[in-house]
Amino acid sequence: MNASGVTIRHVTKKYVTRRSGEVLALDDCSIVIRPNEFFVLVGPSGCGKTTLLNIVAGFDALTFGDVSVGNDLIAAPGVISDPGPDRMVVFQHGGLFPWMTVLENVCYGPVVQKQMTRAVARDHARGMLARVGLREIEERYPGEMSSGMRRRVEIIRALIGHPKVLLMDEPFRALDALNKSVVQEFLLRLFDTHACTIFFITHDLREALFLGDRVGVMTTRPGRVKTIVDVTLARPRSTRMLDSRDFLGLKAQLTEEVHEEALKAFAAGEREAAR
Amino acid sequence: MQPRGLEGKLRRSVRWWNTPAGSVVLQISSVVIFLIVWELFGKVPRAIPIPTPDQSVRAAVSLDPLSFLYDCVLSFYRVGLGFLIAAIIGIPLGAIIGYSRLARGLLFPAVEVLRPVPPIAWIPLALLFFPGIEGMILFLTFYGAFFPIVYNTIAGISAIPTMYIRAARSLGASSWTLFWRIMVPAMLPSIFTGLHIAIGIAWLMVVAGEMVATTGGVGALTWEAYQTTHYPLIFVGMAAIGVLGFFSSQLIRFIARLVIRWDNA
Numbered sequence: 001m002n003a004s005g006v007t008i009r010h011v012t013k014k015y016v017t018r019r020s021g022e023v024l025a026l027d028d029c030s031i032v033i034r035p036n037e038f039f040v041l042v043g044p045s046g047c048g049k050t051t052l053l054n055i056v057a058g059f060d061a062l063t064f065g066d067v068s069v070g071n072d073l074i075a076a077p078g079v080i081s082d083p084g085p086d087r088m089v090v091f092q093h094g095g096l097f098p099w100m101t102v103l104e105n106v107c108y109g110p111v112v113q114k115q116m117t118r119a120v121a122r123d124h125a126r127g128m129l130a131r132v133g134l135r136e137i138e139e140r141y142p143g144e145m146s147s148g149m150r151r152r153v154e155i156i157r158a159l160i161g162h163p164k165v166l167l168m169d170e171p172f173r174a175l176d177a178l179n180k181s182v183v184q185e186f187l188l189r190l191f192d193t194h195a196c197t198i199f200f201i202t203h204d205l206r207e208a209l210f211l212g213d214r215v216g217v218m219t220t221r222p223g224r225v226k227t228i229v230d231v232t233l234a235r236p237r238s239t240r241m242l243d244s245r246d247f248l249g250l251k252a253q254l255t256e257e258v259h260e261e262a263l264k265a266f267a268a269g270e271r272e273a274a275r
Numbered sequence: 276m277q278p279r280g281l282e283g284k285l286r287r288s289v290r291w292w293n294t295p296a297g298s299v300v301l302q303i304s305s306v307v308i309f310l311i312v313w314e315l316f317g318k319v320p321r322a323i324p325i326p327t328p329d330q331s332v333r334a335a336v337s338l339d340p341l342s343f344l345y346d347c348v349l350s351f352y353r354v355g356l357g358f359l360i361a362a363i364i365g366i367p368l369g370a371i372i373g374y375s376r377l378a379r380g381l382l383f384p385a386v387e388v389l390r391p392v393p394p395i396a397w398i399p400l401a402l403l404f405f406p407g408i409e410g411m412i413l414f415l416t417f418y419g420a421f422f423p424i425v426y427n428t429i430a431g432i433s434a435i436p437t438m439y440i441r442a443a444r445s446l447g448a449s450s451w452t453l454f455w456r457i458m459v460p461a462m463l464p465s466i467f468t469g470l471h472i473a474i475g476i477a478w479l480m481v482v483a484g485e486m487v488a489t490t491g492g493v494g495a496l497t498w499e500a501y502q503t504t505h506y507p508l509i510f511v512g513m514a515a516i517g518v519l520g521f522f523s524s525q526l527i528r529f530i531a532r533l534v535i536r537w538d539n540a
Contacts, residue, residue, distance in 0.1 A: 059441055083444040095442035099460035099537045108456070109446035141537040161446075 003197045004070030004164040006033040006056060011065035011075075013051055025051050027222035029065070033165070033199055038191055040200045040208040041225075042258060043218030044265035049201045052223070053169050056199065058083040069164050085113055088158035090168045094150050096142040102129070102153050103138040109161045128156055132186070148179030152186050159190065165197040172207065181239060184210060192236050205254050209247060210237060217257045220265035229254055326507035334507035335514075343496075347515055350485065350492040353409075354477045354523065357416025361473060365421050366466060369428025373462075386425060394419040394476065395483050402487070412484040412492075419480035420473035427469025431462030464538060467531040474527055478520040493519065 013026040025048045033039040043049050054060035055075050056067055066076040074081050088109075089095070096105050106125040110116040116124060129135050134152060142150050151171060158166055172180050184207060191198065191211075202208050208215045215229045231250060233241055241247050283293070291297045310328050317327035326334070371378040372386070397418060405411040435458060443457045485494025497512025499505075 057441075057445065083441065085445065085447040087445070089441065089445045091438050091442065093436075093438060095438050097439060097442070097457065097460070099463075099535075100456075108443075108448075112443075112449065112452045112456075113447035143537060157446075 002070075002162070002164065003036050003195045005035045005037070005197065006031070006039075006165050006199060007068045008032070008052070008056070009066050011052065011055065011067060012063050013048065013055065013060075014063045024222040026062075027224050029218075029224045031216055031225055031228075033197060035197055036195055038198045038200065038211055038213045040202060040212035040215045041218060042201075042203055042205060042208050042215060042254070043223065044220050044258070044262045045203060046265065047218045047220050047261070048223030049218060050169055053089075053167050053199065053201055056165075057087055057089050057167050085109055085161045086164045088161065088163040088166055090151075090154050090158050090166065090171045092170045092173055094142075094147065094154060094174075096150055096154050096157070098142050101139050101141055102134070102145075105142070105153060106157045106160055109157065113161065115161065125156075125160060128160055129153075132156060132190070146179065148175055148183050151175065151179075151183045155183075155187060155190065159194060159196065163196070165199055168198060168200045170201055170203070172202075172204075180207075185239065187211065188235075188237055205251060205258060206242065209233070209250050209254065210239075210242060215254060217254070217261065220261050220268060226261065227257055229257070323506065326510060328510075330507040331510035331514075334505065335511045338508075338511065343515075346491055346493050346496050347519060350481050350494065350516075351519060351523070353412050353484075353492065354416050354474070354481045354519075357413050357418075357480070358420045358470075358474055358477045360413075361417045361420035361424055361477075362470060365424035365469075365473075366428050369425040369466075369469075370432055370462070372425070373429040373432030374458075383429075386422070390422055390426075394480055398483065398487055401484075408488045408490045412481060412488060415480040415484040416477040419476040423472040423476060424466075424469040427465050427472070428462065431465025431469075432458065434465065435461040463535055464531075467527065467535065471524060471527050471531075474523045475520065478516065478523065482516055 008029060008031045011026055011029045012024070015023045015025055017023055029048075029052060031039070031041075041049050041052070051060060055062050056069070058074065058081055061080050062075050062077070064077060066079075067074045069087060072081070072086075073079060074087070083089070096102075097108070100108065103122060103125055106129065107118065107121040110121040110124070111118055115121075126135070126138065129138055132152065134149075134156070137145060137149065137153075142153070145153070154171075172183055175183060188211065190196075200208075200211060205215075209231055212231050215231060217226045217229070218224065219226045229250065233244075233246060233250075292301050314327050317325045317330075319325070368382070372382050373379075394415065397415065401411045401414050405414060439457055439461055440453065443453050448457065481492065482494035482497075485492035486498040489495045489498060493512055493515045497509055497516070500508030500512055
């Protein structure tokens with residue numbers, strides 16, 4: 001599969017909850033992610049970022065609008081295409097299967113899709129793990145590794161089937177600062193060497209600018225895209241850039257955009273609590 | 276392994292009883308103190324004194340080893356068979372109740388109605404219903420093992436994080452591999468917890484059943500020792516039950532360790 005763009009048009013999502021009735025989670029949300037682009041979405045917590053990603057992944061239905069990946073319609077009212085290997089997801093809390101070794105985890109996708117035989121998948125996975133320096137841990141279980149190591153394996157597992165788009169839902173949230181920067185660089189190297197489109201969610205603005213080609217800022221609920229910031233930093237990127245004048249300038253700009261929304265979200269939360 | 280105890284976690288200083296040699300001394304003293312207390316109980320003046328440790332050991336030695344072994348094997352067989360049937364029915368039933376809402380609505384209330392009745396309360400009905408002794412005892416061990424297995428399987432399948440299911444579906448898993456490669460391993464630890472509890476209750480039930488039926492087994496041995504006034508044999512029967520129960524529980528633990536290789540750390 002080749003990396004494809006993702007077109008999200010006028011996506012609206014309504015929930016009905018028993019407590020507060022109808023909730024508008026996403027309101028007319030439109031994003032066009034280009035093929036081979038690293039797109040990052042930031043916004044206050046509860047703004048619907050994850051809901052949007054789940055709609056693209058096929059875990060959730062939308063109320064209005066449509067989503068396509070490449071030329072395939074993924075979601076529209078009444079249309080949900082099942083989750084599948086064209087849209088691989090890397091999860092917030094780590095989605096490696098604890099009962100499989102690293103190698104079994106990485107091979108699982110190609111084998112169950114009957115893309116490769118077990119033997120071919122093993123060879124392929126071994127090669128890929130060796131190239132990123134994870135060869136020694138292939139027989140280990142996830143429980144025997146650090147969380148940073150687990151994230152790296154999970155990214156490899158997601159990439160091995162050449163998805164059209166990689167969906168990452170705050171994948172580094174639970175990592176400590178040291179692990180986080182190692183795994184971020186790991187992802188950047190992979191992005192430089194593999195053709196892939198990434199849709200990445202985070203609330204860490206530094207992470208957003210360090211990784212992304214463009215950063216979309218979402219409004220507080222109901223979520224919609226407020227602005228998109230072009231990250232004009234050259235690739236390959238290194239941690240040294242984090243102190244550059246360009247980076248700091250972009251960060252100040254982004255912080256301002258997000259802070260405004262965070263304040264609104266806070267005020268809305270206070271109102272809700274007062275009710 | 277000896278539990279370290281709260282004090283062990285709080286204090287850094289090493290006392291003599293924290294050394295390896297010291298802990299052996301402690302363990303031996305513990306057994307010796309137990310035997311002394313038992314002996315003292317035997318010295319309490321009563322119409323029929325409690326048998327002392329040395330009388331019990333002599334009773335054990337005087338036993339016909341073959342018939343004793345037969346009783347042990349018979350009880351073990353009764354527990355094992357009832358337990359196996361309970362596992363074969365209970366695990367799939369628990370999995371269906373845990374997975375399907377329809378099955379949950381249909382089957383769970385019936386399970387809930389039966390559960391509060393302690394299994395021992397079934398003995399009279401089981402005697403009435405089953406023409407033979409073996410059927411009755413088998414029913415009792417089955418019944419005792421059944422509920423812990425069903426409940427822990429339900430808990431196991433309900434507690435599978437949706438993330439694993441989603442990850443597997445993203446990776447392109449069919450429902451077949453989703454079940455066997457994801458859901459089954461994810462609920463195995465919980466199933467083994469159920470099996471571990473179940474084997475203990477199966478032993479409880481076999482002893483109760485054999486005491487009522489008195490046709491062989493370590494429960495019958497213990498009860499008959501009382502009825503025929505061979506009092507020291509009571510302790511031999513009790514010890515046999517304890518050792519067999521411990522052995523079965525270790526067996527389950529051993530199998531669990533073989534099957535759940537990823538959780539040994």
